[in-house]
Amino acid sequence: MRRRFLDRHFSPVDLGALSLGQGLIVELTLESAAAVENIAVTDPLPAGVEAEALERTDPALPKPGPQDLIAEHVAARRDGVTVYGSLWQGGKRRYFYGARAVRRGEFYLPPVRAEALYDPERRSVSGAGSVVVR
Numbered sequence: 001m002r003r004r005f006l007d008r009h010f011s012p013v014d015l016g017a018l019s020l021g022q023g024l025i026v027e028l029t030l031e032s033a034a035a036v037e038n039i040a041v042t043d044p045l046p047a048g049v050e051a052e053a054l055e056r057t058d059p060a061l062p063k064p065g066p067q068d069l070i071a072e073h074v075a076a077r078r079d080g081v082t083v084y085g086s087l088w089q090g091g092k093r094r095y096f097y098g099a100r101a102v103r104r105g106e107f108y109l110p111p112v113r114a115e116a117l118y119d120p121e122r123r124s125v126s127g128a129g130s131v132v133v134r
Contacts, residue, residue, distance in 0.1 A: 002127065003112040005022065005024050005027075006027055007022075007023075007025070008025065015132070018133045021102075024098065024099040024100065026067075026097050026098070030087060030092070031092040032091070034090050034120055035089050037078060037088075038118055039084065040084055041083045042082045042115075043080050043081050043082070044080035046108060048104070049099050049100065049131060049133070050063045050100055051101065061098060067093060068093060068094050068095065069094060069095040070085055071083045073083050088117065102133075105132075112127050
């Protein structure tokens with residue numbers, strides 16, 4: 001499980017120097033050598049960033065492709081997103097959503113995590129850090 005913050009041109013952003021009002025694209029990447037069913041990917045955002053543009057029809061987000069995770073359900077809140085889906089075969093799958101820097105300050109970036117709901121041995125946690133919005 002990995003997370004990247006990108007700008008609207010899909011280039012990585014410096015989380016230590018976000019601008020107030022800056023639009024972001026969050027890329028979540030799951031990778032597994034084998035099929036994994038019933039996965040919950042929980043991505044809590046830092047306090048200065050809010051989720052938005054959750055519909056894949058939003059023109060700022062990339063068009064769905066064969067390398068994308070097909071979300072069976074998305075639980076979206078302003079403070080983060082939980083995506084439920086399955087990897088029906090091994091490999092790498094991505095999920096994108098939009099976010100925006102909405103509050104100035106220094107904030108803790110919680111880790112993103114993926115868990116197989118019915119197999120507690122299959123899980124991944126990564127990506128804690130900090131974010132600065134100016």
